Amino acid sequence: LARSLNVSDDTIDLVFGKQASAGVVNRGGGSHGEHAADTSPRKTTTMTTPLIKRIEDAQERLVALKDQLTDHLGTIGDEPDEASSVMTEELNGKIAIQQRSLDSLKQAEERLAATIPEPSAVVTKSSRPFAVAAKKVNPADYVLRALVAAVVSKATRGDKSPLQALVERYGEDGKIDDATRTVFESVTRTATAPATTTTSGWASQLVEQSNQGFMELLMPASVYPGLASRGLRLNFGRSGIIAIPNRTATPTIAGSFVAEGSPIPVRQGAFGSVTFTPKKMAVISTFTREIFEHSTPAIEGLIRNAIQEDTSVAMDTVLLDATAASTTRPAGLRFGVTVTPATAGGGFAALVGDLKALAGALITASNGNLRSPVWVMNPVNALAVSLTQNAGGDFPFASEINNNTFQGYPVIMSATVTAGMVFLVDAADFVAIEGGAPRFDVSDQATLHMEDTTPLAISAAGAPNTVAAPVRSLYQTDSMALRMIMDVNWGMRRAGVIAWTQNVTW
Structure with a gap:
């Protein structure tokens, strides 16, 4: 287009430039200088240590310094010389510097991680293999x-x-x-x-x-697990005796106000111990063979019910009585505890009266130091509490009993508790010591004295000879017996943490 307009070659070169191969047009007769060297800074890429590796190295250096300090402290005595003190200060300073460096690297890692977007989920078209979740076993x-x-x-x-x-x-x-x-x-x-x-x-x-x-x-049917779970639970292991220290209420070691210049009282508390030895708790349940042969799908539930019924009765009967401890059995909760008289008259007033009397007795005997109080009662009495109306016709305790609480304290219900008898126990002082796994044995050939209270030997020589009755031969009656034996003992760590009443009128 420029040539069609008769534009000169010099003008075309000036406007449009000229190929490098054609040389450089000299204008003005002067000589051209050489091209200047390109000295602009170029961005170079250097390999740097990854941040995670720097953090790991810093951690290793910090651990090494701490090891050096530990070794150094182990070589000096209680009165180090000046050189040892200088070395200790130097190592402490290095550890402080290294710790700050490590903290800075970790902060940098956290801030960089916060700027990285979450990876998008990858959706694949492949089908997911079928799998059944593993069943959790209690x-x-x-x-x-x-x-x-x-x-x-x-x-x-x-x-x-x-x-x-x-x-x-x-x-x-x-x-x-x-x-x-x-x-x-x-x-x-x-x-x-x-x-x-x-x-x-x-x-x-x-x-x-x-x-x-x-x-x-046994929890739904027994008092023992409810108390043991809230108290101190130990295991005999290989120990034949376990002694638990406790402090007596007197003498007191409370401080006193002292006049200026007067001597300060010196007091010493008195401590004792409660000793526990293994006691053997055993129970035998009998079944006919037909029960197991025709209850094969439900045999596990059958054994579960047998254990719940027989074991809970066997343990709670001893736990709730008033018999002293012996070489054979632990003491009952009522042993040595004076009964609180029940309030007469029945109804709401009697219920409130018994509530105040039991709580007051426990608070007074323990000097107000209650930690985990629980009620123990028969389900019939718990139902009576929920159905007791006040003067306005309301049921003030119904919602609490439905949640297994009464005046803010948990309620343990068991049919083994005599109807009309109510306990208030500070379970934090209840000590339960067990001897490991219970032992179970099954027999189909034993001869048993079918007595659940005072079983006797099958026969005893004397004048005259005695034979226990009634007696059952498992072999003759085609029956089986399941026997459970476990070492267990219990007791209270201090006195004054049990209150109970009987023959309630509500």
């Missing part, structure tokens, strides 16, 4: 599994060993999980490697959890 159920296996083995007249019955009912592909096997071996006292139950680790912890779970299995 620790107490492991004990029940062992009992079911033992009973089924007896019911089959030995055709199946307890282990075979366990695998058949609770195994998969001919195997059982380690948890089921461990508790089974502990409960049935079968041969096992010592490391599974006597050394620390998951197995011993599982056995302990199963034992506690077994006691919690």
Whole structure:
């Protein structure tokens, strides 16, 4: 276009430039200088240490400095010389500097992480494989599994060993999980490697959890677990005696106001101890063979109910009586505790009167130091509390009883408690000591004296000879018996933490 307008070549070169290969047009007759060297700074990329690696290195340096300080302090005595003191200060200074550096790196990491957007979810078209979530097993159920296996083995007249019955009912592909096997071996006292139950680790912890779970299995029907869960719970282990120290109420070690220049009183408290030794609690439940043979799907529930009914009655009967401790049994809660007279007249006034009397007796005897008070009563009396009306026709305690509380204190209900008898106990002072896993045995050939209160020997020589009655032969009647034996003891750490009444009129 420029050439069609008759524009000169020099003008075209000036406006549009010229190819480098054609040279440079010299204008003005002067010589051209050389091109200046490009000295502009260029951005270079250097490899830097990742932040996470710098944090790890800083942590290692900090640990090394602390180790040096520990070693140094171990070599100096209680009165270090000047050189040792200087070294200690120098190491402390280095540790402080290194700690600040590490904190700065961690803060930088947190701030950088906050600026990184969340990764978007990746959606794949591949189908998700079907899987069934593993069923969670209550620790107490492991004990029940062992009992079911033992009973089924007896019911089959030995055709199946307890282990075979366990695998058949609770195994998969001919195997059982380690948890089921461990508790089974502990409960049935079968041969096992010592490391599974006597050394620390998951197995011993599982056995302990199963034992506690077994006691919690009795919770709906027994007073003992309700008190034990709120008090001090120990295990005999390999100890034959456990002594728990306690402080007597007198003499007091309270401070006193002292005049200027007068001597300050010196007081010394008195301490004692409560000693516990293992006591054997045992109970036997009998069943006909037909019950197990025709209740195979529900055999676990059958054993659960048998344990709940028989064991709770056996323990609570002793726990709630007024008998002193002996070499055979623990003391009952009512032993040595004076009964609080019940309020006469019935109705709302009598209920409030008994409430005030029991709470007042416990507060007075414990000097107001209540930590975990609980009510213990028969379900019939708990129902009576909820249905008691005040003068206005309202049921002021109904909502509390429905939530198993009464005046803010938890309520433990058990049919073993005599109707009309109510306890108020500071459960924080209740001590429960158990001897590990309960032992269960199944027999189909024993001869038993069918007595639940004062069982006797089957026969005793004398003048005349005596024979216990009634007696049942398990072999003759085609029956089985499940026996449970466990070491347990209980008691109160201090006096004045139990109040009780009887023959309530509401």
